[in-house]
Amino acid sequence: MQTANKEFVTKEIKYFDGMELLCSSLSHDGALLVVEDNAMTIGWATVGIIWGKPIITVLVRKTRYTYELIERSNHFSVCVPETNTLKEELALCGTQSGRNTNKIKECRFNLIPGKLSKTNIITNCSLFYEARIVHKNEVSPETVNAKIKDNYYSTGHYHSVYYGKIEHCYLKDNSHYKTTSSSSSFHKR
Secondary structure (H helix, E strand, O other): OOOOEEEOOOOEOOOHHHHHHHHHHHHHHOOOOOEEEEEEEEOEEEEEEEEEEEEEEEEOOOEEEEEEEEHOOOOOEEEOOOOOHHHHHHHHHHHHOOOOOHHHOOOOOOOEEEOOOEEEHHHOOEEEEEEEEEEEOOOOOOOOOOOHHHHHHOOOOOEEEHHHHEEEEEOOOHHEEOOOOOOOOOOOO
16 A cells, blocks of 8 residues: 555545546546555445435446455445546456456555544545445346346446545545655556
């Protein structure tokens, strides 16, 4: 795990105040689902109210290494980069497996503990959702729309859906962000 030699200051926001950036990121290059010290690019997530609580849902296929990690965890974070940034890193985290690649190291991400116990965040991003898992279910082949099944499940690898109660939502406060060394950039090997 690489940590930053920087002062990292955040500003807590209402969960819905980050939705525009989250949706923009998801519809372009994605966001990062972080479980333990692994990051996986996601293009699907929802935020809203379920059971009277602010909830963020994420989908993970059972074939992914992240599935193994999230199954033994009770929390996750979603780290959202600024739009049109971290393109190469998001591509790597969406195509490489954490079983074989230390994606945090390869992308030169700064991974630090989040505000929620046992949650990590990537400080290279600007918006953070930290959540405690309150429910999980499976996408059902029997009930999913035929067009969706054809477009997204032709391999037969369906998602598990994790519902996380949003415990913290915050932005990196760039007005107080000070660096003591030059920031590292992603390098392809």
